[in-house]
Amino acid sequence: MEGPEILIPILVPLAMFALVFGIVYLQKREKMAMIERGMDPRRYKPQSAPYQNLKWGLLLIGAGLGLFIAFVLDRTLFSSNLHHEENEAIYFALIAIFGGAGLFLSYVIEKKDDAQRTITYSKEEETV
Structure with missing residues (x-):
């Protein structure tokens, strides 16, 4: 060395x-x-993010699915028998597309659940 x-x-x-x-x-x-400043540090804990695992899970599933589909397309549809060239652009593009689709699906699920909680909360207020 x-x-x-x-x-x-x-x-x-x-x-x-x-x-x-x-x-x-x-x-x-x-x-x-x-x-x-007179505050109690034990009272202020980091707020939890209830959908964080869902978001990461769907992002990684989407990225993995995009990578798999890019591999399959690269080996079947875009390959030539004479000289095989790697198509790097398709890998990055499909990872981004399917990762974004996973994040969008997470957003839709969160909004649907929030709307359902709001409706349930409103019905509870009416009965009280």
């Missing part, structure tokens, strides 16, 4: 330590600022 390659085993652990130290330091500083 000569030259700059020797620095990688030294700099990577230092960077990781600095990253962890910076995150912990900023969290402690935020809590101290809250205490100085």
Whole structure:
């Protein structure tokens, strides 16, 4: 190992330590600022995102489906027997299209569920 390659085993652990130290330091500083303003840091917890798993799941399913369809199209429809050229553009395009479709489906499901909760909540108010 000569030259700059020797620095990688030294700099990577230092960077990781600095990253962890910076995150912990900023969290402690935020809590101290809250205490100085008279707020209780234990009361303010991060808000949950109930649809986060759905969103990530549909995004990854869409991206995987797009990658699979791009592979199948590349090997069957766009291949030539004389010289096989890789069609990289179709991979990126279909991953983006199907990933976006997954996010759109997540949006539709969230809106439908929110509308259903609103209707249920309105009916509960009327009965009270």
